Amino acid sequence: MSSRRPSSNIERRLSERRNSDRPGLMGSRRPSIDPSRLVPMGMTSANLGDTFNVVFIGAGNIMFGSDEGPWNHSFRLEHKLGPRLKVVALIDPAVDRATAVLQKKCESFVVSAYQDTRIFKTFEDFIKNMSPRDRPRAIIIGSPPMFRGTTNPGRDIEMQILQHFPGVPMFVEKPIATGPETELDNTFQVAKAIADSGTLCSVGYMLRYLKAVQKMKQILNDNNLQVMSTIARYACAYESIAKPDWWDSAKSFGPIIEQGTHFCDLSRYFGGEVDIDSVQAHSLGWDEPAGKLSKIKFDENVIPPERRIPRVTAANWKYDNGAVGSFVHIVGLQGKNYSCEFEVFADGYSMKLVNPYVSPVLYIRKPGDDDETTIRFGDDDPFFSEISNFIDTIEDIEDDPEGAQILSNYEDAVKTYEFTWAIRRAAEESRAARLKAEAEVEAALALEAQSGPKA
Template sequence: MMKPVIAIVGCGRMGLVRAQALKCVSHRVRYVFDVDSSRASQVADVHNSRAVASLAEMNWSELDAVFVCTPPSDRAAMEIATRLDKHVFVEKPIHLSARHSLSLLGMTLPRDRIFAVGYMNRYRSPIEEVRKRIEDIPILGFQAHWICKPYMVPWWADPAQSGGPLNEQATHIVDLIRYLLGEVDQVTAIQGVSDSSTVSVMLRMQSGCIGTFVYSCSATEKDIGLRLFTQDTPIVLSGWDFYLSDAPWQTSTIQRQSSEDAFLSETKSFLDAVESGDAQAVRSPFTDAFKTQVVVDCIRNSLRLGTRVTVEAYREELDAL
């Protein structure tokens, strides 16, 4: 098929990242929209695209696919595109909660359109290597952490717009745990006594594997990592790019991998899937990202209720809605 006709909705940092990735693969954007016209113009300039003042100004019949890079509370473009049977790429998380996205789940299930969600860590080569290797390695448990400073954009700290830091940012580590270790059975979360933005979560996986992760946005520096315990050497993934610094299959010291652009790989995979019609290129489809959203919701429920929450019980509540 001809190259799909693309629009970008939302021109903050991630809108610019997607525009630059599309430029790298020589893919032009037809329309750009943001509530801030100056930001829309900045992204439009990358592609010599048309910056529009509203979603209604876009000729939707021309479009094949839409990149939705808006805050979690603003998913209007995602809903319009899905209703009009367009291919969709939406930045994580899918919404403020699983309840907010139930109608979208119902619309995506019966369709053959590509619907990808931006969990870029699934496209990192160390993550893929570990995922393949641990198929034959018993995992005894895991420890993860995502420590950082606040994301300095106005909507991020407002739960009504972002769903809160756990929803908007800690979702990365929840998704990565699911991607590597399978589905979560139960969660128990506690907050720091003097710092409510620091949270510790214990998870029991359906496989029986157990582990913890600590999230905080109260730091001044970034510290991210995931350690999987085995009967031998642990598997250690470190830093923003999750480079593989230790593993039982290594016979010598692991050299740090060269940097890679996970956002570029993710964007290209979405375009490849749209052009070929083969959804296998997408590692985080909407239906799978919905499961990550459910776990994040359960963590927030555990904090609110002060008790352990079973994921299946919460999912049954959603199915009853």
């Protein structure tokens, strides 16, 4: 199968082999944290110290929460930093929304963090009007992904931060961008600029910070195991997704890139680097008999047919170390609850993570035991853990270098983004090939009908 970036893929793999005495293994040994160190938010106390200035970019649900999910970065930062937190600026072109969320904060017990916060439409406005005391110690980027992750004006917030605040740590939501696949090289340029500057950058792949995920990592590391296979399944409750843009592949860029990115990232986290050239995928289209959905909450006819999202995408691939991965994303459940599972196989071991977003359960089978051990993680908050580790890494408060780690940096996140695009492209190519073959059959039958019956 063709790949848009074959030379980059080959060059990366050559580089990794040159720099590792164990070819193919290095990519799967990603940073991990002892799961016992991932403490629930309610069992922590705020760090003591000086005022901690923060700039928020984006005033939407990711930053301030909603009924649709558990995300809420401001809430976690308030608990992590306590009275030290000072949000010096809230940047969002939707001033009314920013004003509303800020007012609500100022009417609550965290007023001290927001009483002096100023609202700006753009980052440039903040730069022009800031005073030296406003200089941030961290910048939290929660703006929509179509407005970041490139070097293009208006979509280059990371590059602007590097220019005006060199060295100031960034926390960036995932996916790091959504845009045409032709911009991937541009997104890798952003990653290189961040890495070359030495700027600390954490990306919000919070599932890496789950206690269950780190328990899986611990088992693999303690037993010196190589992953043989990863199997991921993500079935969303489409009835509860009423936002038309989500159903438009030209705006959200499809469920693999926008939603399935978490499980693609988990796959890379355990399996290592993906051989992009090996990715194969098939999809179920909206126009096929099995793709008809009965409870979409809006009129899908407003979206051009060629931009309607697939109902199912099934992908498989090879990792650089020879392991095999697969992922199935399904737009098929009704109601509100999703159904998600992630499974890892290694010599003698299987580990299956179920329901990671709400109440994670881990099923473990070990050598010498045909029965599974069940571990439940009911008190976990990976959103807090990723923010807590980000702040601790900035302040370098841990004596143990393994205590606070960034588990997903920007370059790592760009590779996940590249991977999701490879799956989408492979699915589209296989669909196009099938439609072409069907059209050729129809044309042949029509020609045969015109010619009359054969003698």
